[in-house]
Amino acid sequence: MEFKKIFLPESELPTQWYNIAADMPTPMEPPLHPGTGQPVGPDDLAPIFPMNLIEQEVSQDRWIDIPEEVMKFYKIWRPSPLYRAYGLEKALDTPARIYFKNEGVSPAGSHKPNTAIAQAYYNKVAGTKRIITETGAGQWGSALSMCCALFDLECKVYMVKISYNQKPYRRLMMETWGAKCVASPSTETNAGRQILEKNPESPGSLGIAISEAVEVAANDNEAKYALGSVLNHVMLHQTVIGQEAQKQMAIAGDYPDIVIGCAGGGSNFAGLTFPFIRDKIHGRNVEIIAVEPSSCPTMTRGPFAYDFGDTVQMTPLLPMHSLGHSFVPAPIHAGGLRYHGMAPLVSQLVMDGLIRPEAIPQMETFKAGITFARAEAFISAPETTHAVAMTIREALKAKEEGREKVILFNWSGHGLVDMAAYEAYLNGKLADHELPAEEIRRALKDIEPLPKPRQYLAGTI
């Protein structure tokens, strides 16, 4: 069959999310209360999340029905098309057959609305009036703003101040969709004021922004907090990507030898790969690769440990690959991959040998982004270029070995709101960031003073 892309009709949209918790070879370690060191229960989370989402967070059901109302809104951009990358294959002169799933077709330009729409829906039915969140580069904040507009919910986004100032387009998207976007640290919260007292010029950080958002949500009966990655229910919602891709690969008459996604908190990666990892658990021969930046090598150089999700230690302790909650990644342009930890589900699957983590330096990713843009027309988000770069590595390896490998990757979003990153690359203003082992060791020390003795579950630097 000759084709460039495969559309699924709306009738083929998956009707259930796939919950990989039901198939984990190793049972998950529970999250721990930061004060007591005891496993947290649903009640501990109730002040900041609605109970229907908490139930999903701890569910062991393999399949969870997607509510009709969520399906209705998924249809704004889903099913997303699956592409055959003939142009890239030709540019690389590789015998590999390369496919990518285009998640850039959502109105926000990335995969983030897959969970934003679900979270907005569950909050709406739970009676939430407003959702509070944080955002770094702005992909998540803009996606949630859009979904809150569709469900007529108020939305407030604490955006890391340096991004707020440097990336006005994402903030403007949020405001166009009716959200309120505040530069963090702000004077609106105790956490923000505390930071500003120490350093009035603080550029902010994701950790600080999380603290502000959680504080506001916890102190407002009508508000809840929302997170765009890391947590189990977020991974769950993203599995529509991989389920669609499986149907589309079947229509194409192919099955991937390799499935690739970039991973910051892990959600777009999990979304594409979890349904394929299920196949792998059932004996299918498929390699799963998670790509992270060399300058934030959570899976490749961080241990599997109990650590906080935020810098100021307000969240539960999560069992995950981490570089330590005080680790400050270099200011690479892939803002969505600058996170010290990794989703617990993804981390455990790395431990179990079902996922192969790889780290790629920034310059290689932008070179790949340019190659892709000129061969396939689409301009990739800086995060997405990591998956593109890994795909190119594997396609060239297939060429060297003379093997017709089938490679599938998640094209998680377009880069049209991130062109400043391409400018830096094209004008020779970018470089790779070395990350000395001492720097990681220093940050990892922060993981030590935890209430539980087994905070280091495994791994070394």
Added chain:
Amino acid sequence: MEFKKIFLPESELPTQWYNIAADMPTPMEPPLHPGTGQPVGPDDLAPIFPMNLIEQEVSQDRWIDIPEEVMKFYKIWRPSPLYRAYGLEKALDTPARIYFKNEGVSPAGSHKPNTAIAQAYYNKVAGTKRIITETGAGQWGSALSMCCALFDLECKVYMVKISYNQKPYRRLMMETWGAKCVASPSTETNAGRQILEKNPESPGSLGIAISEAVEVAANDNEAKYALGSVLNHVMLHQTVIGQEAQKQMAIAGDYPDIVIGCAGGGSNFAGLTFPFIRDKIHGRNVEIIAVEPSSCPTMTRGPFAYDFGDTVQMTPLLPMHSLGHSFVPAPIHAGGLRYHGMAPLVSQLVMDGLIRPEAIPQMETFKAGITFARAEAFISAPETTHAVAMTIREALKAKEEGREKVILFNWSGHGLVDMAAYEAYLNGKLADHELPAEEIRRALKDIEPLPKPRQYLAGTI
């Protein structure tokens, strides 16, 4: 049938372009040579266009085959989805059924690649090594850059200097695709140097940029010039939009009472509407509305006349609605609609009463853009908001009249690279621009000193 959008499979992609020249009720007036006042022949155009495109420009064939190579590249983003705007219908509480064709799914974010890919192809087979063009806000320049990358052609874009400085993202898109983008007026051309000598601080204009591009193309044997709107072959290439929409409306079981597009040079408007105008010529009852900005009211306040396409009077004289080639529109954010003329084909159809032109002020268009973004999620380009605003007017009229009208409009592109325009609106920095009749009269005087006595074909201010 319940649906949100209708995908056509690639096998349903139109295989021919529709040439409305074959069905015009009134024969077209010919373009005239600026020096002699005589009709221009193909040879006059040969220095700047390849002969295969000149043949299309003058063709009277109703259907023109789309080359297989062009079809291959169309499949990167075509067929584009047709949407039912349930969200907007609900927000307006209207009995109207609203549909829109989403041309924002192209990698450049607009309809422009429909003709850019064809023009790149025809230049490639004609042996052109590089294509020279101009761009205002950058939609066309970026689309052509992308298509030149796909055909391995060099591309040079003269971008109006004020936009070059104010809209770096579009320029960066061009550079990412490998094009060279130059601020116009530049010191590279006689035209540019001439302007800069008079005014070193010149912010540039589309007219100046056209002069620079044409000069460079005419003086380089390996180069040709390309235009992104106005000309017959550009309208032709865009008709894939309307042909797809007709198939999709049939699948939806509906036929539009009203078809709407915004019109600057006329190409996205023509692309959607020409196949429906064909139906109308054959007796179908369908209203066709072309929407322009109140501050650049080419069709609603400009006469049908012979005028130059550019400010410095280098192009042939075209029979078109025009405000005069020296007219300088107010600096509205819909840069793609700031053009003094209108495509001759569209102009003639307005004269024949087959198209109803309407002008809408800027503030109303942004209000419509916000309503649309919060109801349908997609953020519209400032040009596209004109079509949205007209759709809202008609939907509210249908509500008033209690009639189930079917409205179809062209969602010609997304606004993610134009967020500064939304910022201005949201922060109360935008206003409507009054356009006194004296100002138009002054600009229209420039049309007078033409070699032919019938330069005013019809119309008044």
